[in-house]
Amino acid sequence: MKRFGWIAAALVFPAAVMAGGGHGMPLDKAGIDISDTASLQRGAQLFVDNCLSCHSAKYMRYNRIGQDLGWTDEEVKQRLIKGEAKVGETMVSAMPADYAKTAFNGAVPPDLSLTARSRGADWLYTYLRSFYVDPARPTGANNLLFKDVGMPNVFWREQGVVMPVTHEVAHEGGAKEIVVDALRLEQPGTLKPEEFDAMIRDLVGFMVYMGEPAQLKRLGLGPWVLGFLVLFFVIAYLLKKEYWRDVK
Numbered sequence: 284m285k286r287f288g289w290i291a292a293a294l295v296f297p298a299a300v301m302a303g304g305g306h307g308m309p310l311d312k313a314g315i316d317i318s319d320t321a322s323l324q325r326g327a328q329l330f331v332d333n334c335l336s337c338h339s340a341k342y343m344r345y346n347r348i349g350q351d352l353g354w355t356d357e358e359v360k361q362r363l364i365k366g367e368a369k370v371g372e373t374m375v376s377a378m379p380a381d382y383a384k385t386a387f388n389g390a391v392p393p394d395l396s397l398t399a400r401s402r403g404a405d406w407l408y409t410y411l412r413s414f415y416v417d418p419a420r421p422t423g424a425n426n427l428l429f430k431d432v433g434m435p436n437v438f439w440r441e442q443g444v445v446m447p448v449t450h451e452v453a454h455e456g457g458a459k460e461i462v463v464d465a466l467r468l469e470q471p472g473t474l475k476p477e478e479f480d481a482m483i484r485d486l487v488g489f490m491v492y493m494g495e496p497a498q499l500k501r502l503g504l505g506p507w508v509l510g511f512l513v514l515f516f517v518i519a520y521l522l523k524k525e526y527w528r529d530v531k
């Protein structure tokens with residue numbers, strides 16, 4: 284019987300089951316709103332300015348972003364395209380693949396088109412705000428959610444210098460382990476903490492949109508579908524009254 288409980292839980296809470304693997308660390312709520320076009324526009328800009336140098340988003344075309352977020356092809360060219368790419372092309376990183384393989388000690392920057400779907404918005408939001416200073420790492424940074432991550436902390440200027448709060452655990456046999464309990468903002472960045480969170484929220488919102496661009500159309504369709512249902516209910520009710528009037 285117990286097993287059925289687990290299966291039922293997995294069906295009802297698939298996200299909770301899949302989200303495991305983050306050291307059991309609780310995730311912060313991203314609180315994104317993908318109907319907020321201005322936020323998605325800011326997110327798209329942040330993405331091309333800060334992430335596309337290493338990561339690709341090869342399922343996303345530049346002009347599709349323009350169509351969905353209200354930019355002309357000319358605006359898309361000016362805002363989003365750094366190199367020679369045409370507006371009809373997909374977002375491919377400028378970094379050569381063989382260089383990427385060696386640059387980060389074997390950790391290859393994955394394509395980010397669908398990462399919001401595989402990881403979830405809350406995971407991304409927490410991950411991008413969980414980098415801290417760790418001189419033992421080749422990049423000088425570590426991440427509380429993604430231990431020994433190969434990615435450098437791209438937003439350290441904006442977020443500020445974040446240090447780990449640690450304690451030492453002595454294992455039997457004399458081995459010692461440093462455990463990170465929390466993160467502490469040692470030196471403020473160019474943004475206030477709430478401004479930094481808002482910036483990451485914009486970026487994650489864009490990544491969620493990118494994971495399934497059609498969801499914007501669906502959102503726009505929602506009110507029409509509901510309106511139709513309401514109208515249909517009224518008509519059905521009036522019809523029912525009409526039919527049953529003579530029966531009573």
Ligand code: HEC
Nearest residue numbers: 333334336337387390391392393398431432433434435437
């Ligand atoms: C200097 C190169 C570089 C830049 C710039 C960069 N990343 Fe990364 N990123 C990496 C590497 C390398 C990894 C692989 C880490 C590993 O596997 O240890 C990675 C991993 C990730 C992951 C984890 C993916 C997964 O599911 O495992 C996410 C999410 C991510 N990056 C998002 C971003 C975002 C968003 C930006 C822009 C704000 C960005 N990255 C900018 C190099 C970069």
